[in-house]
Amino acid sequence: MIILHGGPTPNARKIAIALLEMELPWRLEPVDILAGDQLTPAFLALNPNNKTPVIVDEDGPGGGEFILWETGATLLYLAERTGKFTPADPAARAICWQWLMFQVSGIGPMFGQEAHFTHYAADRHEYSIQRYSREVDRLMRVLDGRLAVAEWLAGDTYTIADMATLPYLRRQLIDNAGSFPNVERWATAMLARPAVAKGMTVGVARAETIEGGFTGFTGFTEEHRSILWGNRQHNR
Structure with a gap:
């Protein structure tokens, strides 16, 4: 049994998709x-970086418990x-890893910063909003260009690179419908897979407003900001 410690976040959902x-x-x-579960001693024993998700493989390498x-x-x-x-082929496998790292090093951090400054920061900072919004648009164009010449991110085969990427794109596909047709074609094909559709619902999400475009979670408070980015997050 593998235990997935996480919630309704893109990072947890991409692992759920893979497990399914x-x-x-x-x-x-x-x-x-948002309640600070990731700051508890029990969670920090799993991940000292206090981020989700974490997996605990009860039948890990050598037959023992393995935390990752x-x-x-x-x-x-x-x-x-x-x-x-x-992919089994070394070159194709390296391409798969390339697009996986593109998600981990680019899409994840940049999309996260754009969401933070656009929807969650207490004060609007126009430079930051423009900086990350433009970078998100650039990364979406990179994805759209790739998917114009390949069925899946790694090429002809559906891989972990695709699983890693889709959960981060939901808001962009809502807010920019029609702007990235190749990404939309790929996302539709992914969501047609039962494991992807189910994985994208993992965790109980708080209510959010999406009419006319995503505008964030309802009920977001200063305490939530403290837990995620403020004193609760950074206290020694």
Whole structure:
């Protein structure tokens, strides 16, 4: 059994998609990051970096319990464990890893910063909003260009690179419908997969407003900001 510690976040959902696609036995251990669950001693014992998700593989290498965090490493571990969703050919496998790292190093951090300054920061800072909004648009254009010449991010084969990327794009596809047709074609094909559709619903999300475009979670408070980015997050 693999225990996935996480909630309704893009990072947890990409691991859930992989677990479902690979047909591994698993269960979700909910972590409410807005309540500060990730700052508790119990969670810090799993991940001293206080970020979700974390997996605990009860039948890890050598037969013992194995704890792993960082989603790029987790996806590679699961793919290696099952022999699924990474190409066998070395060159094709490297291309898969390339697009996986593109998500981990680019899409994840940049989309997160754009969401923070656009929707969650207490004060509007126009330079930051423009900086990250333009970078998100550039990364979307990179994805759209790739998917104009390839069915999936790694080429002809659906892989962990696709699983890693889709959960971050939901708001962009809502707010920019029609702007990235190749990404939309790919996203539609992904969501037609039962494991992807189910994985995208993992965790109990707070209510959010999306009419006329995503505008953030309702009920977001200064305490939430303290937990995620302020004194609760950074206290020694």
